[in-house]
Amino acid sequence: MAEHLVIRVPKTPRSSFNPHRALSKNVLLQNQVMHFAHVEQKLPPEERTGIDVASIQTEGQAAEYIRRITQKLHMPAKS
Amino acid sequence: MSAGLDNLKHIVVLMMENRSFDHMLGALYAEDPRINGLKGDETNLDTSNEPAKVQPLAEFQGQLDPDPDHHFPAVHKQLFFGTSGPPSAPSMQGFVQSYFDQERNIEHSHKIMYYFAADKLPVLHTLARNYAVFNGWFASIPGPTTCNRAFAHYGTSFGQVSLDIFYIKEPYLSIYERMLQGGRTTKLYYFDPSSSTMEVVNLLKNQPQIFATYDQFLDDCKRGALPDYSFIEPNYSDHVGDSGGELLASDQHPDHDVNEGEVFIAAIYNAIRQNPDLWKSTALLLTYDEHGGIHDHVPPPACTPDGFHASLDDTGNVPFAFDRLGVRVPAILISPWVQKKTVVPGPEDPVNGRVFEHASIPATVTQHFIGDYDNRTVREKGAQTFLDLLTDEMRPDSDCPSFDFE
Numbered sequence: 001m002a003e004h005l006v007i008r009v010p011k012t013p014r015s016s017f018n019p020h021r022a023l024s025k026n027v028l029l030q031n032q033v034m035h036f037a038h039v040e041q042k043l044p045p046e047e048r049t050g051i052d053v054a055s056i057q058t059e060g061q062a063a064e065y066i067r068r069i070t071q072k073l074h075m076p077a078k079s
Numbered sequence: 080m081s082a083g084l085d086n087l088k089h090i091v092v093l094m095m096e097n098r099s100f101d102h103m104l105g106a107l108y109a110e111d112p113r114i115n116g117l118k119g120d121e122t123n124l125d126t127s128n129e130p131a132k133v134q135p136l137a138e139f140q141g142q143l144d145p146d147p148d149h150h151f152p153a154v155h156k157q158l159f160f161g162t163s164g165p166p167s168a169p170s171m172q173g174f175v176q177s178y179f180d181q182e183r184n185i186e187h188s189h190k191i192m193y194y195f196a197a198d199k200l201p202v203l204h205t206l207a208r209n210y211a212v213f214n215g216w217f218a219s220i221p222g223p224t225t226c227n228r229a230f231a232h233y234g235t236s237f238g239q240v241s242l243d244i245f246y247i248k249e250p251y252l253s254i255y256e257r258m259l260q261g262g263r264t265t266k267l268y269y270f271d272p273s274s275s276t277m278e279v280v281n282l283l284k285n286q287p288q289i290f291a292t293y294d295q296f297l298d299d300c301k302r303g304a305l306p307d308y309s310f311i312e313p314n315y316s317d318h319v320g321d322s323g324g325e326l327l328a329s330d331q332h333p334d335h336d337v338n339e340g341e342v343f344i345a346a347i348y349n350a351i352r353q354n355p356d357l358w359k360s361t362a363l364l365l366t367y368d369e370h371g372g373i374h375d376h377v378p379p380p381a382c383t384p385d386g387f388h389a390s391l392d393d394t395g396n397v398p399f400a401f402d403r404l405g406v407r408v409p410a411i412l413i414s415p416w417v418q419k420k421t422v423v424p425g426p427e428d429p430v431n432g433r434v435f436e437h438a439s440i441p442a443t444v445t446q447h448f449i450g451d452y453d454n455r456t457v458r459e460k461g462a463q464t465f466l467d468l469l470t471d472e473m474r475p476d477s478d479c480p481s482f483d484f485e
Binding site: 013027029031038 | 327
């Protein structure tokens with residue numbers, strides 16, 4: 001009977017982590033930010049972040065903006 | 080109906096980002112010539128008219144910076160360079176020329192021809208060797224992410240060929256809404272709130288029925304609570320997680336570390352594999368949204384139009400009626416009911432070849448879980464489905480690989 005094949009998956013080096021990578025290097029993320037900005041405009045004014053998306057310059061900043069909007073969108077509706 | 084299909088309770092789709100078939104799987108031709116990869120003599124001419132050859136020199140990170148252009152006009156050049164354009168057949172000769180346009184650096188432009196050597200991608204290559212690899216799975220559109228992912232969700236992009244926001248047009252519903260209307264269960268698992276979902280604009284109205292996070296996916300696998308249909312989005316950014324840890328992007332989008340995508344794919348596979356009941360009742364499809372501007376040697380074929388016409392502003396004045404596909408991407412169907420070393424022939428086989436694209440995803444899910452359903456594009460109705468690859472014989476546990484993490 002053949003031996004069960006187990007493949008070792010290497011760990012990604014921590015040096016790969018770069019939240020300071022320029023957002024301009026990733027058009028997809030840039031557009032994701034724009035999509036979230038579009039959705040943010042549908043929130044009541046008091047729910048909006050007040051963040052000017054033009055000021056978002058890095059991947060980490062984009063992630064933080066997306067996190068804030070996602071969390072607002074997933075809040076239970078007010079009664 | 081095969082026993083594998085009879086046992087199928089869950090379909091899971093994992094869609095990664097921006098890598099072509101040849102770039103990721105091309106090396107496997109050397110060990111299995113049924114896989115339509117690279118012979119090693121494929122070239123594109125560079126801007127000095129010298130041939131730039133494919134080479135097994137792809138690295139996890141640092142080579143494809145800047146992000147290769149894969150908007151419609153650039154992909155048009157990649158496909159049709161040296162021809163008069165459609166209806167001529169794609170030459171596949173413009174990848175190096177297109178990448179040169181971004182940096183004006185000939186040496187750098189050759190990197191678009193690099194591919195991963197065998198076993199440089201232990202996870203992807205192991206899955207390809209052990210399950211079913213598709214020689215003919217193409218992006219739905221010769222363009223970027225958003226519109227291609229739309230085909231996986233809606234069976235159309237509603238006329239969109241760019242990354243811009245679009246809106247669903249009647250009567251077409253997403254596969255998730257169809258599932259819910261049909262009394263079935265479904266989830267779109269995004270990675271976490273900082274990565275979130277690419278489908279925020281159109282599917283938000285279904286929150287919280289549809290959306291969940293990757294952690295929830297892992298928990299659902301463990302508890303045997305996976306819905307009928309699941310779609311998983313990878314982590315799209317390097318960011319700090321809620322618990323303060325550094326989370327690496329796992330989407331494999333250039334210039335994110337490809338190895339982290341390997342880790343992510345392996346984790347999803349293991350999560351299903353380690354629950355015996357789930358393993359025998361689940362089919363996992365792993366694919367990529369589009370080629371990301373990276374070389375592939377197979378000309379995309381024509382396809383059934385979906386009834387829309389693209390804006391000339393978005394295509395660079397190229398008329399486009401959604402009547403031809405985008406560049407080929409990796410796709411692997413994983414299940415213990417799939418025969419080991421299955422290679423699904425593509426356009427290279429004029430007799431038995433089959434052409435798949437992202438509309439094959441809602442087409443397959445609809446066919447299996449919903450049945451007759453008319454409110455779909457002609458494109459989706461005509462798309463190939465893939466569950467016939469599940470056989471009558473379930474492979475023993477010892478015959479199915481697993482992954483162990485460093």
